[in-house]
Amino acid sequence: MSKLTHELCLNPKHVGLLSVKDEFVEGLIRQEPITSVYHVEQAPFARGKFAAVRKCTHKQTGVEYAAKFIRKRRRAMDHQQDIMHEVAVLRLAGAYSTLDGARIVRLHEVYETPSEMALVLEMAAGGELQWVLDTGEDEQLSEHLVVKFMRQILEGLCFLHDHDIAHLDLKPQNILLTGRFPDCDIKLCDFGISRVIQPGMEVREILGTPDYVAPEILNYEPISLSTDIWSVGVLAYVLLTGFSPFGGDNKQETFCNISQNNLNFQDDCFDNVSPAALDFIRATLVVNQNGRLTARECLEHAWLQGPQPSPPGTPRKTFPPVVSVVSCLSCSQCSSSAQCHCADKLGSPLLLERSIIC
Incomplete structure (x- = not known):
């Protein structure tokens, strides 16, 4: 550091x-x-x-x-x-x-x-990005606008990763709009469960938000800066379609979908989405942490570097608003959302969803 x-x-x-x-x-x-x-x-x-x-x-x-x-x-x-x-x-x-x-x-x-x-x-005058999704204004999130927001999210993430800090809770609730949507920029907030990642020092903790959590969290494996990149891929999918890529009928099904990387691109959701965007999502939602792009490689990806996919105001399909998830993961044995000792007895802690904002 x-x-x-x-x-x-x-x-x-x-x-x-x-x-x-x-x-x-x-x-x-x-x-x-x-x-x-x-x-x-x-x-x-x-x-x-x-x-x-x-x-x-x-x-x-x-x-x-x-x-x-x-x-x-x-x-x-x-x-x-x-x-x-x-x-x-x-x-x-x-x-x-x-x-x-x-x-x-x-x-x-x-x-x-x-x-x-x-x-x-x-004070972020525009509120949370989640509010835009909840109020049904997501029809205004053209791919052009999603590219703009994803670039700014990654610029903030590059700063954190350059200082060996993993955010670990990237989601629309923690992305703030600096002004009235859509003529605004974004800022990252809520670093309560962020962690410093250093060589030779393993960090294993149960934290994050179910729809955005990476497989290594579920498997109680060491966290890395790449853990954020998984969340980046989920964010891109959500902003482009209005749907969560791994959302199941319950948290167990969601976790299973994440662990098995049950990722699909339904035609009715991606009709107006560019091939470069799909390639970006595939390059970030990789189960093996070492196979994911870095934050700077994400910024250099063709989707974020090339010509804007569509001009502002281009019509696109509307989708049901994403359900706002205000929950995090905790151990069902001790209710800790941080590092606990249940794994010593159980092999790995059991995950439980808690309705809180971390």
């Missing part, structure tokens, strides 16, 4: 996590009430089991932000290390804000209370 800023370091106690050096923590985290600086709306506009995102407005400047309030203790366990890891990733991106890190949502300030930490983030 030679590209870390002077205030960041690898967490010595938790493999895969970044940390803010002790001498910088006091100056980074503000202890006064956030309400003394911001008007904070009571009702959250996004919520998970352990976090809520509220709109807040700076009292002096009038600038709007999104405040992500995260509980420090969950199931009687202290998760402050995980929160500080997310802070560290955001601080790293902020240090490179004029480069590839510009595709990462900006962190403005951090506040702490006895029970929560509040991450004050830039």
Whole structure:
């Protein structure tokens, strides 16, 4: 991790996590009430089991932000290390804000209370990409627009991978629109389950979202940067068609489809999709991690490098909106969504879907 800023370091106690050096923590985290600086709306506009995102407005400047309030203790366990890891990733991106890190949502300030930490983030005026899919506006996602969004997603991912960080939860809910759709750019958010991947240090954890999770997660195999590339392929498929490539009638069927790579391109979904797009999806949805493209190779793929497949406004078929999945994987023995010890007794932990936002 030679590209870390002077205030960041690898967490010595938790493999895969970044940390803010002790001498910088006091100056980074503000202890006064956030309400003394911001008007904070009571009702959250996004919520998970352990976090809520509220709109807040700076009292002096009038600038709007999104405040992500995260509980420090969950199931009687202290998760402050995980929160500080997310802070560290955001601080790293902020240090490179004029480069590839510009595709990462900006962190403005951090506040702490006895029970929560509040991450004050830039407000994405267009909301989540998932909202576009849920409201049926996906008919406007021409292949031309999908190419634009996929390039920007991969630009953000290249920044993370250049710093040995795997996002591990790429999905439309974690892709933010900077303005009104479709005349907007995108930014990546939610790094709560991201991990640092280093040679010689294996990271095996049960995390991710069922429809987007890679086979190695299901098999409890070591995670790599290529784990994100599987999710990139799923994203491309979803944005082009409005359907999940591996979605089954239940989570077990979905997991089986992923493990066996039961991938098909139905004619009624891909009539207006270019052959280059199909080739891109095939090159990313490869069970063997070593066989997948890297993030930069994805950007260099003919689909994203060549002429735009169709001009803006080209009519295309409409599809039912993708069902928003707000769940992650956890161990059915101990309910952990992080590294656990059940595999020592069972050979591999059992996967269970939990309705939370990681």
